[in-house]
Amino acid sequence: MMALEPSPARDFLAGLGNSLPRPRAILVVSAHHDAAYEGGRATVTASPAPPTVHDFGGFPEELFAMRYPAPGDPALAQRVIDLLAAHGLAVAADPERGLDHGAWVPLSVIYPQADIPVVQLSIASAASPEWHYALGQALAPLRDEGVLVIGSGSITHNLRAFFTTRPAIGAPAPAWVSDFTAWVAGRMEANAIDDVLHAVERAPHGKDNHPTPDHILPLFVAMGAGADGDGLHAKRLHASTTYAFLAMDVYAFGEESVAV
Template sequence: MRRLPSLFVSHGSPMMALEPSPARTFLAGLGARLPRPRAILVVSAHHDAAFEGGRATVTASPAPPTIHDFGGFPDELFAMRYPAPGDPALAGRIVDLLGAHGLPVIADPERGLDHGAWVPLSLAYPAADIPVVQLSIASNASPEWHFALGRALAPLRDEGVLIIGSGSITHNLRAYFTTRPPIDAPAPAWVRGFTDWIADRFAAGAVDDVLHAVERAPHGKDNHPTPDHILPLFVAMGAGAEAGGLTAERLHDSTTYAVLAMDVYAFGGEPAAL
């Protein structure tokens, strides 16, 4: 079985499920560019252990419900469902892998898939016929903790599991609500400067710089007033790291609503293989 890369996907607004955009078009073709996984593990910015009693959790439902964890959107969006099966056995495997690395996690037999998982998956794998499990971040834990989480999960890549960190390479909702730019508005310099710095640091192999991008990158705090949407990037990085270092490929680069950059990265695959 071919080793799968790990991915970081910027999921942007839930409206990506309905509204045309370059990012939506890219994600709609992404599944066809990858070897078909036997299962998918999504680490979503919207599943945060820091707000759930501090316990990392992995979904273990055989039929995870679709969670509409947002408000103020059209009824059409709330009517959407992503009825992918779950994989309780994979959830158990994740519990064992993380526990062996001193990263305790519990299986939750009831929690479903939030929009950080089902919106991008509904585009990349619209048939919803691949089992999906979801793992929490912990916004009160360090970038290094999330990287270690990914490293512990890396063996799954050899077991046919596609690991996806789902967040946003930039995520300042206050900036959006202040001006409410149209979906195709160009990115301001403070957004572009941050995303280009990330791409440059990846090209240089500067993993530690990326892990501390919020502090070190131009306008880091402006693009991430809270860490939740960048933490899935660090998990994907850890999962994709190889013995020789980290190979990062920027698969997609666009913005929506000016301030939400929609970059997609692959880690641990062969460059230009996707």
């Protein structure tokens, strides 16, 4: 609903594109593109014109009518394949798949003109946090090639809690949500990579905030892509909560993130 509803997170993302150097292309790792059934193999979109995928139900018709007609970039998809393969990571191209809402919803707010090529890379929820971090490390050269690497998930994601109570969009976060996000922010600042990778097990209320791992795994790919020999250089750009249970923190990684 970020595509339609005002919120602090939407306001932040609406200004983010203008604060960043304009990328030549965007690679999005989305929680909603899960290659779990492939057992640790990534999938990358390779269509020159990826369709807008409405992979949800029960939402307003206005949302289903939205399109994000950004071009694809088959050459970038091949570059992703080559980088991952060079690190021994299994990857396959998908010439048919489009952009799911984990990609096109935030991009429609950050870059509403849809004039930057977009490629989407899957997670693999059956694979470990370390596998996803390694995925990002393999993709790190893209940062010097004008490609913006985005991990699109959610720092907390308990939909059962949301559907049980149906809080208002601006309802405050309960302690079990804010304690988790504060712990992650502190471990990010301390450059405690292993702790962050295992936040679901180690942080307060980790399992409550992530009953399934899919929505935190894109964070680990972004971390790997931004890390260097000195660590993450993590910067928390934004923190807010939507509907009480969905924390919408935004992080940047890499030395250049301090300028954002």
